[in-house]
Amino acid sequence: MTPWEALALLLLLFTGVLVVTLKNAIHAALALIGNFLILAGIYVALEARFLGFIQIIVYAGAIVVLFLFVIMLLYAAQGEVGFDPLVRSRPLAALLALGAALVLLSGLWGVNLAFAKDLKGGLPQALGPLLYGDWLFVLLAVGFLLMAATVVAVALVQPTRPLDALSPEERKEEKEVVR
């Protein structure tokens, strides 16, 4: 492990800790952007250049900005809200997270992989034939899923019908009710 790798992984874990501990939601989202940028750098180091740029454009650029929009729209920057039904549950949560980490690390224990496969730089030229070959149906399914998600998002946040949208007869009835 070179010093640069160690630095990148340490920064990755540090920004991850910031994401789960910072009190202000906006600060947590900004830490998440930092986490994603470092992750993009690691992807480039792992010969996944296309994925690295997608990580910056889609994740840091679109998804987290959407998060920031919603946080600011709802004035939900305050992370500690409501009552705490399980008082001092943090150590328990830390213990459970530690257990998850141990399970995952025990799965990796003793595995020795050679990270030396030639991936042609992970450029679109190398990914394209796979994406439109073996993975074509997965690609189509994901496309359909994205369309469904768009429809659901629009349907969910649609406001109840405003008065202007009523037909003339309905509006007349509405006015009579108001009188």
Add this chain to the structure above:
Amino acid sequence: MSYLYASALLFALGVYGVLTRRTAILVFLSIELMLNAANLSLVGFARAFGLEGQVAALMVIAIAAAEVAVGLGLIVAIFRHRESTAVDDLSELRG
């Protein structure tokens, strides 16, 4: 291998965040952290076994985008209705 270990630790951090955060938006941020930990291990395995891992990571990113769209739509709808995004307020599962 250090990348895979880091991915495991990052996933555990996401688990901790999901368990401790009390706002729905911050729970979502932790879920994103977990998705990215999985992505990191996929890309790491791609370096050892071949390009398929990177294609899978690409699919995970697309699915995460769909999940965020639906999730944030839900959060906005719930906030309109209840003036709150605290997950503990929603445990009754009724309007």
